[in-house]
Amino acid sequence: MSAAPDHHWEPTASIEHLRRRAAILSSIRDFFAARQVMEVDTQILSHCAVSDPFIDSIEANFNLIGSDQMQSLYLQTSPEFAMKRLLAAGAGSIYQLGKVFRNGEVSPRHNPEFTMLEWYRIGFDHWQLMNEVEALVLSVLPDLTIRRISYRDLFLNHLDIDPHQASVAQLSRLCRAHIDAPFEDDDPDTWRNLLMSHLIEPALEEGVFVYGFPASQAALARVERDETGIEVATRFELFVDGLELANGYYELTDAAEQARRLAADQQQRERLQLPQRPTEQRLVAALQQGLPECAGVALGVDRLVMLALGASDIAQVIPFAFNRA
């Protein structure tokens, strides 16, 4: 992977691409202005870090002038915690269009610093929010068709397996029938993610909303029983031509459950020997105060621009890709 700095001064995106990018950013702001959704720009540098075990924050050091005490801060991987604190403080529906950082992620589809659009709609559930995501994406990609399918049906259609009912042994056996992946793993989500990323996503054409994720992949979404009685997350993802574009939730508002999930994430990090970072207990306090019923979604803007411009590498749509930044 090309993470080493290169010495070229030129941008990685053409000026024409940047012009079209600017037009898309501007149209996104118009989209929310027309819907009376307020723009916010929460802090990117925080004393706390994301809890998701498989998302790593970039650490930054702060020194008060004249002090030799170094303080660890973290570049935010999404503005979710800060925006929810604003929601609890009565901000109403809000959006943020800005930079976030994810440690270690470099590929033609990943830049460690990228532009995220995140928004929260008071009184929406995830179904209503999917409608709005669809409207926004179609405003940028007018020729796209978008369908909706449950996580279960996606696996049944592509692989003839029920991802909720199948055991780790069944999932790993199916994986190994298609993929040379000789490692062991007792987490069913490892195998589900492998099947999803290696076999299903590459076959997804046009726009596809996937909903009804396993409860174990709920992150900060609520968990409810689906029509078959299985617990699923009120979470959706949008894929466009196999590219993961957006991830949304009917948001968890239960403070005790939120505290439990932060602790569970921390325990999983410990078990997998991943970095332990300070968790955002102020989010729990905000939920105790009361988070209004809402749905929220994060969308990768650079990837949206890639799709609009037909670019195959994220470097072609951002001024300076990681190795040139």
Next chain:
Amino acid sequence: MATYSSNQFKNGLKVMLDGDPCSMVDVEFVKPGKGQAFTRVRLRNLISGRVWERTFKSNESIEGADVMDQDMEYLYSDGEMWHFMDPNSFEQFAADKAAIGDSAKWMKEGDKCIITLWNNNPISVTPPNFVELEVVETDPGLKGDTAQGGSKPATLSTGAVVRVPLFIERGQKLKIDTRTGEYVSRA
């Protein structure tokens, strides 16, 4: 030998897998937003030549393979082994039938080849991109057929058989592209 973790994987890296040395042909980082990262690698088994894909978890590591490519001069074959010499050290290496594989039919004494050594043993031989070989057998040339039109088989001094234009005659030297096995021109 060093071990490499999946974040050090890159094209051309030589590693040991299932007891065989392999070369990474393509390395792809796969990372669902919320899920764990995988590294999907296309590998070529340097013994069998088989190319396949394997997926690694982000914390996996594998042993490096002591593999290197070296320019050498082809000396001769004794029928069982093909003998090469490092022109710098004058050290000689012998490649067996498995290592030389299809390259055998392009071997002309004195030509420069690339020998891939694993633990100092030849495991594959890459002939020069172009070789000049003499025609030892072909149907008689047809007069007036110099511009275009059909082709015919010709057997070269190394035993290789290539399609050549009709005007080529026995005893002529031909330039052959070893990557495609095709006739290029008269030498």
